[in-house]
Amino acid sequence: xxxxxxxxxxxxxxxxxxxxxxxxxxxxxxxxxxxxxxxxxxxxxxxxxxxxxxxxxxxxxxxxxxxxxxxxxxxxxxxxxxxxxxxxxxxxxxxxxxxxxxxxxxxxxxxxxxxxxxxxxxxxxxxxxxxxxxxxxxxxxxxxxxxxxxxxxxxxxxxxxxxxxxxxxxxxxxxxxxxxxxxxxxxxxxxxxxxxxxxxxxxxxxxxxxxxxxxxxxxxxxxxxxxxxxxxxxxxxxxxxxxxxxxxxxxxxxxxxxxxxxxxxxxxxxxxxxxxxxxxxxxxxxxxxxxxxxxxxxxxxxxx
Numbered sequence: 552x553x554x555x556x557x558x559x560x561x562x563x564x565x566x567x568x569x570x571x572x573x574x575x576x577x578x579x580x581x582x583x584x585x586x587x588x589x590x591x592x593x594x595x596x597x598x599x600x601x602x603x604x605x606x607x608x609x610x611x612x613x614x615x616x617x618x619x620x621x622x623x624x625x626x627x628x629x630x631x632x633x634x635x636x637x638x639x640x641x642x643x644x645x646x647x648x649x650x651x652x653x654x655x656x657x658x659x660x661x662x663x664x665x666x667x668x669x670x671x672x673x674x675x676x677x678x679x680x681x682x683x684x685x686x687x688x689x690x691x692x693x694x695x696x697x698x699x700x701x702x703x704x705x706x707x708x709x710x711x712x713x714x715x716x717x718x719x720x721x722x723x724x725x726x727x728x729x730x731x732x733x734x735x736x737x738x739x740x741x742x743x744x745x746x747x748x749x750x751x752x753x754x755x756x757x758x759x760x761x762x763x764x765x766x767x768x769x770x771x772x773x774x775x776x777x778x779x780x781x782x783x784x785x786x787x788x789x790x791x792x793x794x795x796x797x798x799x800x801x802x803x804x805x806x807x808x809x810x811x812x813x814x815x816x817x818x819x820x821x822x823x824x825x826x827x828x829x830x831x832x833x834x835x836x837x838x839x840x841x842x843x844x845x846x847x848x849x850x851x852x853x854x855x
Contacts, residue, residue, distance in 0.1 A: 552850055552852075554593050554595075554599075554601040554821075554850075555601045555603075557846065557849050557850060558591050558593060558601055558602075558603045558846070559603055560845075560849070561591065561603075561842050561845045561846060561849070562589070562591065562603045562604050562842075564841075564845060565589070565827075565838045565841050565842055565845070568827075568837055568838045568841055569586075569587055569589060569827065569829070569838055570829075571829060571831075571837045571838075572829035572830050572831050572836075572837035573586075573829055573830065574586050574811070574828045574829060574830065575613075575809040575810070575811075575830060575834070577711060578704070578707055578708050578711065578809070579707045579710075579711065580611075580701075580703055580704040580707035580708075581611060581704070581707075581809070581810060581828070584610065584810075584811075584828050585828075586828045586829050588604075588605040588608055588610075588826070588827070588828065589604045589605060589825075589826065589827040589838055590602070590603070590604040590605035590606035590607070590608060590748070590749040590825065590826045590827075591603050591604055591606060591749060591823070591824070591825045591826075591842055592606045592748075592749035592750045592752070592753040592823065592824050593753060593821050593822075593823045593846075594750075594753040594754055594757055594821060594822050594823075595820065595821045596757065596760060596761055596819070596820060596821065600750065600753070602749065602750060605749075605826070606748060606749040606750050606824075606826075607748050607749075607750055608748060608826075609746040609747060609748050610746060610747070610748075610810050610811060610812055610826050610828070611701055611704050611743070611744055611745070611746055611808070611810035612743070612745050612746070612747050612752065612808050612810055612812050612814075613743045613744075613808030613809045613810040613812070614645070614662065614667070614743065614806065614807065614808040614809065615752065615806045615807065615808040615810075615812055615813075615814050616689075616742045616743050616745055616808070617661065617662050617666075617667045617670070617742075617806065618662075618756070618759070618781070618785065618789075618806045618814070619685070619688060619689050619692070619742075619755070620667065620670045620671065620674060620685065620742055621661045621662075621670055621781065621784070622688075622759075622766075622771055622773060622781065623674055623678075623684070623685065623688060623771050624661075624670045624673045624674055624677075625773060625777055625781065626770075626771045626772050626773055626777075627673065627674075627677045627678075628673060628677075632661075632670075632673070635657065635669050635673070635727055636657065636658045636659075636660060636661045636666040636669050636670070637654075637657060637658065637659050637660055637666075638660055638784060638787075638788070639659050639660060639787075639788070640659070640660065640787050640788050640792075640794050640795070641659045641660060641663050641788065641791060641792055642659075642792055643659075643792055644791070644792065645662075645663045645664055645791040645792075645834060646663070646664045646665075646714045646715065646718065647663070647665075648714065648717055648718060648721060651665045651718060651721050651722070652721055655725055656721055656722050656724065656725020656726070656727045657725070657727060658722075658727075659788075660784065660787075660788040661784065661788075662784070662785075662788045662789055662791075662806065663788075663791065664714075664715055664718055665718045665721075665722060667739060668715065668718060668719055668722060668728070668735060668736070668739050669722060669727060669728065671735050671736075671738045671739040671742065672722075672728050672729055672730050672735050674738070675729075675730045675734065675735060675738055676729050676730060681738055682700075682738060682741060684769070684770075685742060686698070686699065686700065686745070687769050688768060688769045688771055689745060689747075689755060691768045691769045692754070692755035692756075692758060692768055693747065693751040693752070693754045693755040694754055695751050695754075698745065698746070698747055698751060699745070699746065700741045700742075700744050700745055700746075701744045701745070701746045702741075702744065704743075704744040704746075705737075705740040705741045705743070705744035706740075708740045708743065708744070709736065709737065709740050712736065712740065715736060715739070716732070716736065719732045719735060719736055720732065743808075747812075749812075749824040749825065749826050750824075752812065752814050752824035753814070753822045753823055753824040754822070755814075755822075756814045756815070756816055756822035756823075756824065757816075757821075757822040758778075759778060759781060759782060759785075759804075759816050759822070760816035760817060760818055760819065760820065760821060760822045761778075761818075761819070762775045762778055762779055762818060762819070763775070763819075766778050779818075781804075782804040782816065782818060783804070785804035785805055785806055785815075785816075786798060786803075786804040786805075786854070789804065789805050789806040789807065790805070790806075790807050790833070790835055791807075791833055791834060791835070792833060793831075793833040793835055797835075797840065797843075800840070800844040801815070801840070801843045801844050801846075801847050801853065802847050802853030802854055802855045803815040803816060803817055803823075803843065803847060803853055803854060804816055804818070804854065805843070807834070807835045807836065807839070809830060809834050810826075810828065811826050811827050811828035811829065811830065811836045811839065812824065812825070812826045812836070812839070813825050813826075813835070813836055813839040813840070813843060815843055817847075817852050817853065817854070818854060820852060823843065823846065825838075825839040825842045825843060826839065827839050827842075
């Protein structure tokens, strides 16, 4: 497969979409990003890398970080983790208070905001140095020690994070949050603020595409069965209430973020990362979704 030719063609085809959608303006720091940038990187399990566009520009990965935090918590807790968060698609907004309250403080899955806040709480309660451990884990996956939090973005989110604060309080009320609310939210925002390029993100997701080798990075150990289950959650829950459309149109396990990035894996073959800041109404990158749809259509490679 000539992946470079494929992604070059995709890059050309999606140019008319770059003016559609809008950035996540409710996070002031993200509203300042140039919305006309677009990048894509595909990395194969045998070490070949293909890139196009702004693939070396750093962006805030936001909710894509929830895959990394889930991996750490799953390694620490095993199946005990599912006592505190479910595994079902939300079918509702990623920050829904109504759903959380109706379900008595147990988030529908670990990728909506409520679930990710619970995961942050688990890591804070289990790790001596959670921020340092999380950052070291991501750096190791991406094989790049330069990756870091963007504290300006984290602070920007905290200053306008009223709904997340409400979610944390509901979790606390239902005894599903152990730590101090402010500390948990600060850690959550810092994880979301990590900046990566498409190249770094594709590299970091590559271990999730490989079920044939041990997943053991910075003390985060997952069995092949656990990696497969994480892929299943990415497939069914990785795109909020647009997960069904993503499965239908793309057919890969993946995770999006409101920074405009999407990372996905084709198990046994490759990891891919795309980035374009303008989002649709569900909070997913307009051009990014189309790039991945074209990728699996043109290559005829998906999980289905």
